[in-house]
Amino acid sequence: MPWFKKEKTPIAASKQTAVRVPEGLWVKCPSCSQVLYNKDLQASLGVCPKCAHHFRMTAAERLRSLFDGEWQEHDAGLAAMVVGTGTIDGMPGVVAAMEYSFLGGSMGVVVGEMITRAIERGLAARMPVVVVSCSGGARMMEGALSLMQMAKISAALARLDRAGLPYLSILTDPTTGGVTASFAMLGDLNIAEPKALIGFAGPRVIEQTIRQKLPEGFQRSEFLLEHGMIDIIVDRRELKATIARALRFMHEPA
């Protein structure tokens, strides 16, 4: 007889809905239930052609979707995100994208170092910096060191700002915790993808703390835009053009 009591019914597999595009031939949209041909979905950058639900993207897919053709990867030996230099609709820039599938995109010392280096590359080459956030927040397992990354990255961004170079923050589903509380909200322009979960503490934590039901759509991009927390919501299919337009307005390439 085991010391623990066996469950009568097996524990149901966790309902994972808004996941990244799976490898299979067909994929069902978790929002509108439409069955989509995976290749079509990838061609539309992981956006459901029927209801515009944004599937999660890997960091490499994100950089491919933003850069024109060839781009140069930096710090490829470091895991946790993907950083590269290239041109976005002809505008040179450094793009750093967080990898949600790696420990929930959490921000530890490696993420902090990679984003800081990306900013320093921008400074050295006088190029704008774009950071695509997708993160559950600071990496708890790294303790205070993970929290220090908030200050480290923010200080590097202040240097970029003093040098007169633009920084665009792209907030994707989800952008929470220490990431939201630091660099994700420090963009000269804070751009969110539609219906992304963006917040500090998660909705369940808040509800359990204040013992109140939260309003509909709380902590989603549309709610935050209405309350002045972000500047603009952009469909992923328009993101590259929007970033390039903003950069052209803000910056004269060297």
Ligand SMILES: [Zn+2]
């Ligand atoms: Zn759909």
